[in-house]
Amino acid sequence: xxxxRVFRGDMLSPPGQQQQGEQELATxxxxxxxxxFYLDVKQNRRGxxxxxxxxxxxxxxxxxxxxxSTAAEFRDHLSTFSDFxxxxxxxxxxxxxxxxxLKSEMMIKDNRRYYLDLKENSRGRFLRVSVSQTITxxxxxxxxxxxxxxxxxxxxxxxxxxxxxxxxxxxxxGELPEGRHMRVENKNFYFDIGQNNRGIYMxxxxxxxxxxxxxxxxxxxxxxxxDIFADYCEKMKEGGEKVSVAGGSEAGPNAx
DNA sequence: GCGGCTA
Numbered sequence: 001x002x003x004x005r006v007f008r009g010d011m012l013s014p015p016g017q018q019q020q021g022e023q024e025l026a027t028x029x030x031x032x033x034x035x036x037f038y039l040d041v042k043q044n045r046r047g048x049x050x051x052x053x054x055x056x057x058x059x060x061x062x063x064x065x066x067x068x069s070t071a072a073e074f075r076d077h078l079s080t081f082s083d084f085x086x087x088x089x090x091x092x093x094x095x096x097x098x099x100x101x102l103k104s105e106m107m108i109k110d111n112r113r114y115y116l117d118l119k120e121n122s123r124g125r126f127l128r129v130s131v132s133q134t135i136t137x138x139x140x141x142x143x144x145x146x147x148x149x150x151x152x153x154x155x156x157x158x159x160x161x162x163x164x165x166x167x168x169x170x171x172x173x174g175e176l177p178e179g180r181h182m183r184v185e186n187k188n189f190y191f192d193i194g195q196n197n198r199g200i201y202m203x204x205x206x207x208x209x210x211x212x213x214x215x216x217x218x219x220x221x222x223x224x225x226x227d228i229f230a231d232y233c234e235k236m237k238e239g240g241e242k243v244s245v246a247g248g249s250e251a252g253p254n255a256x
Numbered sequence: 257g258c259g260g261c262t263a
Contacts, residue, residue, distance in 0.1 A: 034258050057258065099261085123259045145260045 028157045032150030041161055047171025054144040062141045064131050070109045071158060072167040077105050078155035081118055081127055085148045091120055111198055127151055
């Protein structure tokens with residue numbers, strides 16, 4: 001069983017107040033055995049996605065993110081996995097496959113790989129979903145385990161959300177800002193906005209007659225670049241006396 | 257009332 005809510009008003013709320021322009025469009029909670037799963041449909045400027053959070057009985061938390069298109073793929077896999085699970089006999093302690101993987105699938109979205117493994121251990125059977133290419137900065141682990149008995153319930157909840165919000169990831173679709181050119185004395189700078197499978201970026205190129213170099217700045221960090229730049233502008237305005245810009249956590253080329 | 261073979 002699950003409970004659900006849909007937020008209408010939040011879709012219209014100005015970006016920035018929640019999670020830096022991230023809106024929660026709907027949420028469902030399902031209790032599967034000792035675990036709770038939260039399925040949150042969210043949206044930011046990159047598009048729509050579902051955050052799946054697993055809360056263990058002890059309060060331990062892990063979560064994965066799925067683009068809506070990937071969530072749809074996952075939903076279809078869940079049907080296949082639960083069919084397969086239903087066809088299985090009782091666990092046989094003698095006949096365990098390598099690493100206990102009864103059935104596996106993989107999904108790829110941009111630079112992420114999602115591994116779906118139906119596994120079994122002494123506690124029973126479960127579907128492990130793990131995500132590779134994850135920047136693990138002390139955050140929750142990108143891996144969840146759904147008890148096999150709950151796969152159908154999970155699929156149905158996912159289906160409800162996908163029926164309401166569709167399977168279109170949305171986000172930018174080639175509507176990136178125009179590039180710009182700036183000339184400073186004998187130097188030329190170009191600002192180009194691009195997009196690849198890792199996301200949106202700005203390419204800043206310095207072009208002289210026989211010299212060209214460029215840096216690529218992920219969209220995620222534009223604001224921080226701007227802040228640092230602005231900070232230096234301020235510092236230089238204050239006068240040439242004690243010019244010292246607090247470095248903070250932003251490391252220079254010689255910092256360790 | 258869990259619990260999912262590490263970094």
